[in-house]
Amino acid sequence: xxxxxxxxxxxxxxxxxxxxxRGARVTRIKLRIGKLSAVVPDAxxxxxxxxxxGGIAEGASLExxxxxxxLRCHQCKEVFVVEGPFLICPHCEGLDVEMVSGRELxxxxxxxxxxx
Amino acid sequence: xxxxxxxxILEANEVIASQNKRLFEDKGVYVVNxxxxxxxxxxxxxxxTVKHLIDKKRIAVIEGDIATSRDAEKIAAxxxxxxxINTGGACHLDGNxxxxxxxEFNFENIDLLFVENVGNLVCPAEFRIGEDDKVxxxxxxxGDDKPLKYPLMFxxxxxxxxxxxxxxxxxxxxxxxFRNDAIRVNPRLEILTISCRxxxxxxxxxxxxxxxxxxxxx
Ligand SMILES: Nc1nc2c(ncn2[C@@H]2O[C@H](COP(=O)(O)OP(=O)(O)OP(=O)(O)O)[C@@H](O)[C@H]2O)c(=O)[nH]1
Ligand SMILES: [Mg+2]
Ligand SMILES: [Zn+2]
Numbered sequence: 397x398x399x400x401x402x403x404x405x406x407x408x409x410x411x412x413x414x415x416x417x418r419g420a421r422v423t424r425i426k427l428r429i430g431k432l433s434a435v436v437p438d439a440x441x442x443x444x445x446x447x448x449x450g451g452i453a454e455g456a457s458l459e460x461x462x463x464x465x466x467l468r469c470h471q472c473k474e475v476f477v478v479e480g481p482f483l484i485c486p487h488c489e490g491l492d493v494e495m496v497s498g499r500e501l502x503x504x505x506x507x508x509x510x511x512x
Numbered sequence: 513x514x515x516x517x518x519x520x521i522l523e524a525n526e527v528i529a530s531q532n533k534r535l536f537e538d539k540g541v542y543v544v545n546x547x548x549x550x551x552x553x554x555x556x557x558x559x560x561t562v563k564h565l566i567d568k569k570r571i572a573v574i575e576g577d578i579a580t581s582r583d584a585e586k587i588a589a590x591x592x593x594x595x596x597i598n599t600g601g602a603c604h605l606d607g608n609x610x611x612x613x614x615x616e617f618n619f620e621n622i623d624l625l626f627v628e629n630v631g632n633l634v635c636p637a638e639f640r641i642g643e644d645d646k647v648x649x650x651x652x653x654x655g656d657d658k659p660l661k662y663p664l665m666f667x668x669x670x671x672x673x674x675x676x677x678x679x680x681x682x683x684x685x686x687x688x689x690f691r692n693d694a695i696r697v698n699p700r701l702e703i704l705t706i707s708c709r710x711x712x713x714x715x716x717x718x719x720x721x722x723x724x725x726x727x728x729x730x
Contacts, residue, residue: 398604398635406521413517427521434634434664481663482696491699501521501638507514 465498528607532642550631
């Protein structure tokens with residue numbers, strides 16, 4: 397449900413970044429979303445579609461890359477990709493781990509086209 | 513043409529939350545963001561806690577609610593400064609909504625600010641408000657599988673309160689499994705079992721809280 401709030405923040409950033417390119421249209425936005433973030437991609441797309449209507453990013457597609465959950469195990473001194481949601485070292489099964497990635501909610505880039 | 517951006521989408525909220533946090537640091541106010549499903553017992557816990565601590569600590573409460581002021585009225589009846597924030601349909605509080613309410617309090621005279629978030633097991637987890645700790649309350653009747661189904665909220669919380677343990681004899685709730693899953697989802701999570709109804713375990717919660725408040729004031 398909070399996808400609406402996230403879509404609003406995203407739209408603000410997109411409009412801000414597109415400001416220097418007058419008359420341009422944003423056609424595609426690339427996002428990186430961590431595996432453990434609680435965002436439902438389709439809900440985010442839908443919310444963005446609705447709130448971007450009539451603006452510079454109307455019709456832009458959201459390309460969402462899922463960032464895997466990575467843990468650094470302090471015992472094994474190694475970084476592992478794990479399925480989650482358990483934060484356990486897959487090698488020694490220890491809990492002395494630290495999350496390296498998996499919570500991202502990032503915009504990476506956007507594609508703009510000339511309005512002319 | 514592709515433009516590189518590379519920004520946290522929630523950056524605007526992070527900035528405001530950090531500003532709130534700095535204000536709380538300056539004034540030595542310890543802030544709890546209390547999260548949990550509708551009906552988990554957030555308001556009941558706040559009422560108990562306010563009653564218990566009111567002679568020892570100076571408390572203020574922010575009640576986040578989608579539309580009503582029922583919870584705020586309950587808390588205000590205990591004689592502590594209470595502010596109602598209606599989110600206007602939003603499923604969570606964010607840094608900006610909390611900031612808008614801060615002028616209502618005189619933080620020189622406050623040790624502890626409780627924020628009851630909107631009843632929801634997902635959305636509040638993504639939005640910082642400037643809190644010291646996120647505390648999650650879940651009732652036993654919600655089921656022992658919640659750490660697996662809603663891991664994020666367990667992961668962002670410092671303390672988990674399992675409430676309504678007075679009802680354990682009437683339901684199938686595997687406490688061992690729940691604990692194990694919760695710890696494996698967040699190895700740093702502290703867990704206390706409580707009943708706001710019988711008072712069981714509440715002393716541990718009060719102790720946890722007072723220690724945090726005292727540490728913040730030093
Ligand atoms: N049996 C039992 N009932 C409880 C306990 N704690 C709270 N309740 C009851 O659970 C119901 C919901 O409690 P609230 O405190 O209103 O829950 P809440 O989390 O504030 O709910 P929302 O604000 O709607 O999200 C009330 O009827 C409480 O009396 C408990 O420890 N045991
Ligand atoms: Mg309540
Ligand atoms: Zn290991």
